[in-house]
Amino acid sequence: MLKSWFALPVMGLLFLLTQLCACATTEESVKTRVFRRTPVINAAEAGNLAEVEAQIDRGADINARDRNGMTALHVAAKDGKVAVVEALIKRGADIHARDNSGIPPLWYASANRHSAVTGLLLQYGARPEDIVLSHLPSIGTQTTALHVAAGHGDKNVMEALLNKGEKVNARSSDGYTPLIGAARAGNFEIVRLLLERGVDIDAIDKGGSTALMVTTHIDIVNLLIDKGAAIEKKNNSGASALRLAVDKGDDALVKLLLDRGADVNSKNHQQVTPLMASAKQGDVIVVPILLKHGAKVNEKDRTGTTALMSAAHSGKTDNVRLLLNYGAQVNIKDEKGMSVLMAAAYRGNAQVVRLLLEKEANANDENNDGKTALGIASERLNYNIVDLLVDKMSHKEFRGTVEKMDYLSIVGMNMAVVKLWIKENPDIKFEIMADKAERFGLCKIKESGIINTVAVELNPGFKGKKINIVCAKENNKLYRVVRIQ
Numbered sequence: 001m002l003k004s005w006f007a008l009p010v011m012g013l014l015f016l017l018t019q020l021c022a023c024a025t026t027e028e029s030v031k032t033r034v035f036r037r038t039p040v041i042n043a044a045e046a047g048n049l050a051e052v053e054a055q056i057d058r059g060a061d062i063n064a065r066d067r068n069g070m071t072a073l074h075v076a077a078k079d080g081k082v083a084v085v086e087a088l089i090k091r092g093a094d095i096h097a098r099d100n101s102g103i104p105p106l107w108y109a110s111a112n113r114h115s116a117v118t119g120l121l122l123q124y125g126a127r128p129e130d131i132v133l134s135h136l137p138s139i140g141t142q143t144t145a146l147h148v149a150a151g152h153g154d155k156n157v158m159e160a161l162l163n164k165g166e167k168v169n170a171r172s173s174d175g176y177t178p179l180i181g182a183a184r185a186g187n188f189e190i191v192r193l194l195l196e197r198g199v200d201i202d203a204i205d206k207g208g209s210t211a212l213m214v215t216t217h218i219d220i221v222n223l224l225i226d227k228g229a230a231i232e233k234k235n236n237s238g239a240s241a242l243r244l245a246v247d248k249g250d251d252a253l254v255k256l257l258l259d260r261g262a263d264v265n266s267k268n269h270q271q272v273t274p275l276m277a278s279a280k281q282g283d284v285i286v287v288p289i290l291l292k293h294g295a296k297v298n299e300k301d302r303t304g305t306t307a308l309m310s311a312a313h314s315g316k317t318d319n320v321r322l323l324l325n326y327g328a329q330v331n332i333k334d335e336k337g338m339s340v341l342m343a344a345a346y347r348g349n350a351q352v353v354r355l356l357l358e359k360e361a362n363a364n365d366e367n368n369d370g371k372t373a374l375g376i377a378s379e380r381l382n383y384n385i386v387d388l389l390v391d392k393m394s395h396k397e398f399r400g401t402v403e404k405m406d407y408l409s410i411v412g413m414n415m416a417v418v419k420l421w422i423k424e425n426p427d428i429k430f431e432i433m434a435d436k437a438e439r440f441g442l443c444k445i446k447e448s449g450i451i452n453t454v455a456v457e458l459n460p461g462f463k464g465k466k467i468n469i470v471c472a473k474e475n476n477k478l479y480r481v482v483r484i485q
Contacts, residue, residue, distance in 0.1 A: 037066040044072035044088065047081040052088070062093050069100035077105035077121065080114035089124050096127065110145045115156035118145070122164045143172045150178035150194070153187035158194075168199045175206035183211035188219050201229050208235035213244050216253055225260050238268035246274040251285045258293045265294075271301040279307040279323070282314035288322060297328040304334030312340045312356070315349040320356070330359045337367035345373040345389070348382035357392050364393075 040060040043051035052072065056062055063071050073093040076084040085105075089095060098104050106126040109117040122128070128145045146166040149157040158178075162168065169177050179199045182190035191211070195201065201224065202210050212229040215221060221241075225231060234240050242262040245253040254274075258264055265273050275295040278286040287307075291297070300306055308328040311319040324330065333339050341361040344352040353373075357363065366372055374393075377385035 038064045041072045044084050045075040049083050071097050073105045077117050078108035082116045085117050110148045113152050113154045115154050118157045119160040128166045146178050150182040150190050151185045155189045168197045177203045179211045183215040186217040213241045240266045243274050246278050273299050275307045280310035282316040284318050287319045291326050297326050308340050309343050312344040315347050317351045320352050330361045339365045341373045345377040345385050350384045363389050
């Protein structure tokens with residue numbers, strides 16, 4: 001009986017110890033069970049050289065695969081286990097084995113920047129030319145180990161691959177070379193190594209871009225230019241390195257390229273200059289840099305648009321003022337007859353409109369459709385712009401402009417414009433009504449100084465009739481002008 005009483009805690013202790021041992025091997029057991037990994041694969045991943053060799057000595061299949069098709073050599077190469085990799089190779093591991101995604105050990109070593117393992121695999125006969133990944137849906141680009149190493153910046157791997165005979169100007173399916181990849185990634189030492197190995201410095205990708213065009217790294221830009229990179233070469237869109245830097249808004253790179261001799265007035269296929277592009281983006285830092293380096297302010301693109309028009313449309317007053325100070329023509333027009341003032345009126349920037357009017361912008365100019373800045377501002381419901389333009393005009397100019405407008409063009413006008421326009425069109429019946437809520441189709445007609453009316457419900461009163469509604473303003477109060485046909 002006493003023995004039985006003591007046996008209970010002893011048995012419990014043994015059970016506890018058993019559970020603790022089980023917990024210690026849980027992670028390894030999960031990998032074995034879920035990924036169907038063999039002991040030799042687990043040992044290789046752990047970097048346990050002694051266990052790897054012991055498993056092989058006991059007859060373990062050195063090329064056994066897990067659920068993902070990875071061998072012990074795959075996982076050791078992926079994790080940079082140099083001693084294990086060398087032991088596996090010497091014991092007969094398949095150096096060219098591919099996993100379920102078609103990837104061999106060399107790619108994993110190179111992609112993870114394990115230069116020692118990569119060099120070891122190459123030394124034992126791994127084929128860099130076999131690393132072609134175009135069939136992988138997750139990657140989608142045909143590339144080589146050299147491209148991968150160039151992008152990752154591993155100089156030792158690059159040297160090993162180049163010494164193995166990897167082509168320095170090899171192209172991916174996107175057309176880019178290792179140099180383009182290294183320049184884009186900002187890997188200075190790789191760029192310098194490739195230049196020392198005779199790489200084509202002006203090789204282009206499928207978009208026509210060179211290494212100089214794709215990099216934003218100042219040290220690499222200087223190195224490439226020092227080594228003779230063509231600074232004025234253009235991509236398939238006609239953009240140079242300078243234009244691409246402008247598009248990125250990279251003021252430091254823009255200044256560097258200009259200081260190194262880039263053409264500040266270079267045009268793309270649409271005849272757009274860097275200054276036009278920067279003004280359109282509203283870049284208040286790059287525009288001054290371009291002007292100080294001699295950008296021409298009155299150049300036109302294929303549509304006749306100038307930098308000042310683009311600046312006015314972007315609404316950046318500082319750029320508009322700066323361009324005007326550099327001699328930009330205030331009354332120049334594009335191919336549609338649109339002036340700078342019209343562009344600003346369309347945008348609705350009162351500061352820009354006021355500045356242009358101060359610089360003698362012609363408020364009476366018409367575009368090819370016969371519309372003035374006043375008409376454009378009214379159509380856009382830019383009430384403050386309408387008031388600025390009306391205040392600027394003489395009575396004669398004001399009357400002449402209004403006489404040419406159709407009823408759709410008085411949208412947004414102040415009441416003075418509306419009254420004058422109605423006076424010029426006595427054959428049309430108008431009713432002025434307060435700008436009250438139109439919920440459920442209900443509008444109240446207001447007694448006006450022009451026409452005396454009574455309250456009428458919109459839907460019942462105008463049912464079956466065609467109406468046109470435009471807006472007007474008087475004493476900062478909005479109205480609607482209803483034309484009934």
